[in-house]
Amino acid sequence: MKNLPKIETKRLLLRDLSLKDAGQMYEYTSNPIVSKYLLWNPHLDLEETKEAIVSYKNNDSMMQWAITLKKTEILIGVGGFGIINSQMRKGDLGYSFNPKYWNKGYATEMTKALVNYGFNELNLVRIQGVIHVNNIPSAKVLEKSGLAFEAILKNWMLINKKPVDTKIYSIVKK
Numbered sequence: 001m002k003n004l005p006k007i008e009t010k011r012l013l014l015r016d017l018s019l020k021d022a023g024q025m026y027e028y029t030s031n032p033i034v035s036k037y038l039l040w041n042p043h044l045d046l047e048e049t050k051e052a053i054v055s056y057k058n059n060d061s062m063m064q065w066a067i068t069l070k071k072t073e074i075l076i077g078v079g080g081f082g083i084i085n086s087q088m089r090k091g092d093l094g095y096s097f098n099p100k101y102w103n104k105g106y107a108t109e110m111t112k113a114l115v116n117y118g119f120n121e122l123n124l125v126r127i128q129g130v131i132h133v134n135n136i137p138s139a140k141v142l143e144k145s146g147l148a149f150e151a152i153l154k155n156w157m158l159i160n161k162k163p164v165d166t167k168i169y170s171i172v173k174k
Contacts, residue, residue: 004065004080005121009113012106014065017057017078021066022050024075028098036098037132039157061085067097067110073140076101079110081127090126091118093142102137112147119173128170130156135167142169 007014026049028034032042043049056064056078064080079095087174093114097107111129118124129147131138143149155163 004063005075007065007113007117009109011070012109012113013068013070013073014079014110014113015068017053017066018063019050019053021022021075022046022053024098025053025078026047028077028100029096031099031130032098035108037135037138037159039159041160063091067095068108076106076142077110080114084122084124088126089124090128091122091124093127093129093147101173107138107141108144111141115145115147115171125173127172128168128172130166130168132157132159133165139167139169144169147171 004016010113023046024045026043029043029049029052035042040052043052056062061084062080062082063084064078066075067077067079077095078098079093081091082094083092085091093111095107095110113126118127127147129138129142130153131142133152148171150168150170153166153168156166157164
């Protein structure tokens with residue numbers, strides 16, 4: 001299992017995700033509204049959330065941080081790079097947040113920090129986000145974080161076993 005470095009922003013601490021986070025994570029991963037535009041279904045029990053954490057930790061092509069409020073250390077989400085391609089030096093951003101913390105700028109703050117980390121620490125040359133075509137809030141997060149809309153990808157993802165269109169946003173290292 002890999003350990004991730006801490007990343008601090010003005011209001012957030014991104015730290016290594018652990019099984020101790022499972023309870024707070026399950027609080028929102030069990031909510032269908034959270035996974036509406038994502039590749040996974042709502043978690044049915046705490047064990048499923050624990051399995052997801054172990055999977056994140058054991059997958060060498062993923063880097064998923066626990067996103068916590070710096071002042072309280074409350075877990076408000078999970079985010080990071082879903083796919084790191086070291087040969088191509090690109091990373092795919094991904095995140096999910098507890099709805100209690102939506103519309104407060106946390107996702108944008110985290111995304112900006114990850115873009116900075118990806119370019120400066122991982123030496124990535126391209127960072128991208130692929131989102132469901134109807135996921136307007138995530139589109140706004142990516143745009144506010146400096147990623148530019150590139151294209152619509154037809155039938156790019158399967159959600160609930162149905163192909164859906166996605167939008168791809170990216171930023172490249174200058």
